[in-house]
Amino acid sequence: MTLAHVHPGPATGPGTGQLLTIVAALLVAVAYLLAAGRLRRRGDAWPRWRDVSFTAGGVGTAWASGGIVPGGPFTGHMIQHLVVGMAAPLPFVVARPLTLALRALRPGRARRRLLVLARSRPVGWLVLPPLAALLDVGGLWLLYRTDLFATMRHQPLLHGVVHAHMLAAGLAFTFAMCQLDPVRRRWSVAVRGATLLAAGAAHAVLAKTLYASPPPGTDFTPADLHSGAQWMYYGGDVVDAALAVVLGVGWYTAGGRARAPRTRRGAAPTGSKQRLTSAAGALGDRRQGASTVTSAICSTRWRRPPGASGGPPFAASSACSPCTRRPRRR
Amino acid sequence: MSDSVRSDTAPGAGSASRRSMAVCAVIGAAVMASVDEIVFHQILGWHHFYDRSTSGVGLLSDGLLHTAELLALVAGFFLYADLRRRRALASAHAWSGFFLGLGAFQLFDGIVDHKLLRLHQIRYGVDVTPYDWAWNIAGLVLLLIGVILALRAARRGGAGPAS
Numbered sequence: 460m461t462l463a464h465v466h467p468g469p470a471t472g473p474g475t476g477q478l479l480t481i482v483a484a485l486l487v488a489v490a491y492l493l494a495a496g497r498l499r500r501r502g503d504a505w506p507r508w509r510d511v512s513f514t515a516g517g518v519g520t521a522w523a524s525g526g527i528v529p530g531g532p533f534t535g536h537m538i539q540h541l542v543v544g545m546a547a548p549l550p551f552v553v554a555r556p557l558t559l560a561l562r563a564l565r566p567g568r569a570r571r572r573l574l575v576l577a578r579s580r581p582v583g584w585l586v587l588p589p590l591a592a593l594l595d596v597g598g599l600w601l602l603y604r605t606d607l608f609a610t611m612r613h614q615p616l617l618h619g620v621v622h623a624h625m626l627a628a629g630l631a632f633t634f635a636m637c638q639l640d641p642v643r644r645r646w647s648v649a650v651r652g653a654t655l656l657a658a659g660a661a662h663a664v665l666a667k668t669l670y671a672s673p674p675p676g677t678d679f680t681p682a683d684l685h686s687g688a689q690w691m692y693y694g695g696d697v698v699d700a701a702l703a704v705v706l707g708v709g710w711y712t713a714g715g716r717a718r719a720p721r722t723r724r725g726a727a728p729t730g731s732k733q734r735l736t737s738a739a740g741a742l743g744d745r746r747q748g749a750s751t752v753t754s755a756i757c758s759t760r761w762r763r764p765p766g767a768s769g770g771p772p773f774a775a776s777s778a779c780s781p782c783t784r785r786p787r788r789r
Numbered sequence: 790m791s792d793s794v795r796s797d798t799a800p801g802a803g804s805a806s807r808r809s810m811a812v813c814a815v816i817g818a819a820v821m822a823s824v825d826e827i828v829f830h831q832i833l834g835w836h837h838f839y840d841r842s843t844s845g846v847g848l849l850s851d852g853l854l855h856t857a858e859l860l861a862l863v864a865g866f867f868l869y870a871d872l873r874r875r876r877a878l879a880s881a882h883a884w885s886g887f888f889l890g891l892g893a894f895q896l897f898d899g900i901v902d903h904k905l906l907r908l909h910q911i912r913y914g915v916d917v918t919p920y921d922w923a924w925n926i927a928g929l930v931l932l933l934i935g936v937i938l939a940l941r942a943a944r945r946g947g948a949g950p951a952s
Contacts, residue, residue: 652860659856664848696859703860707867714871 488517531683609676817890885938892932
């Protein structure tokens with residue numbers, strides 16, 4: 460309500476860092492919509508729900524960064540950071556922004572660089588599940604169990620840095636968990652599930668300790684503290700469950716893909732071939748056994764003869780990322 | 790996990806029924822945990838979110854267990870869907886597994902969480918003994934139902950995949 464008076468960054472509305480976040484979030488959403496529009500204009504399929512999802516992520520981030528959230532100061536802070544660090548990254552990530560960027564960019568230096576970056580070792584480390592979890596939840600423990608929180612409330616710059624870290628670490632963690640975009644290497648469901656369990660547990664324990672004792676150097680009222688801690692606990696649950704659903708859908712469709720060639724071959728070879736080709740043309744359905752239709756996908760997906768203007772995408776790297784790698788999930 | 794999906798499209802009756810039972814036990818435990826969370830924590834408000842008498846280890850185990858329940862519920866759903874897709878669901882074994890899961894979690898919660906770790910009590914401000922007895926006997930009954938169903942399923946000759 461009158462959060463602006465008590466929220467970190469004393470007696471001000473959103474600070475510069477937060478304003479930057481708002482503008483960036485909205486700009487990124489617009490860029491996504493433009494890129495998806497470009498794909499559709501040239502005849503590629505790109506599901507509409509991904510546009511909606513990404514836009515929701517952008518709007519959510521912008522809203523929470525604005526600092527206009529209900530509740531007491533601690534509850535308000537908690538809801539804000541729940542949205543920025545946990546809830547908003549999920550719709551961003553399931554919209555597969557990296558895949559979209561790789562497909563929307565024209566062949567050339569920018570796309571090559573983006574691909575090199577996505578495949579680079581540092582990014583590989585950043586989205587290594589346990590490390591991403593440590594950066595994310597470890598950061599939370601530092602924030603709430605050291606003097607950082609109290610210090611941050613009086614230093615707008617530090618507050619901006621913490622805010623940005625939460626968003627970035629949340630994005631990296633969600634990205635590592637969902638594993639929808641092409642990166643250096645993939646991790647099994649077991650590794651990601653175990654990481655999710657550990658991260659979720661660390662988050663839940665932190666929430667319960669906050670219920671009992673406030674961050675050092677702060678004096679929130681017990682009622683405020685309790686509601687903030689419960690927001691953290693149950694909000695974390697909701698996001699954990701959503702992440703688990705994304706993992707589960709990936710596992711389930713991978714299983715379906717592994718079974719599919721056998722049943723298809725057994726059933727009706729001609730009909731299925733037709734289906735494969737049409738699907739490759741529509742590009743909507745990634746459930747097809749990718750290896751068998753790689754060339755079909757590549758030639759139709761990019762709708763450009765290999766000789767013309769830079770040839771097939773990702774020619775720079777030896778692999779045509781979205782299709783020649785292991786079949787990807789839905 | 791995906792390996793097992795790939796390898797056995799036509800699994801033996803034994804492995805299918807064992808798997809059905811295990812998957813449904815996971816679902817059962819997670820369902821009981823959700824019932825506990827929803828009914829006793831949220832609706833009745835009997836359990837306390839955190840009653841401050843908990844040790845650090847208790848808190849850690851509570852966090853782990855709570856997250857594990859949540860993930861088990863989701864994972865169990867997908868594993869179940871996979872069994873159905875492969876027509877490998879042995880329903881008699883599945884039901885026994887479900888009740889075994891319900892009962893096992895109820896007993897575990899009543900004995901380990903409430904009594905050994907003392908995370909929270911069933912109800913505050915009253916003599917908790919009858920509540921504890923009711924809680925644990927209910928768990929035992931559910932577990933026994935599971936055992937009886939398992940015995941019956943086994944007696945029907947392993948009752949292969951029949952969904």
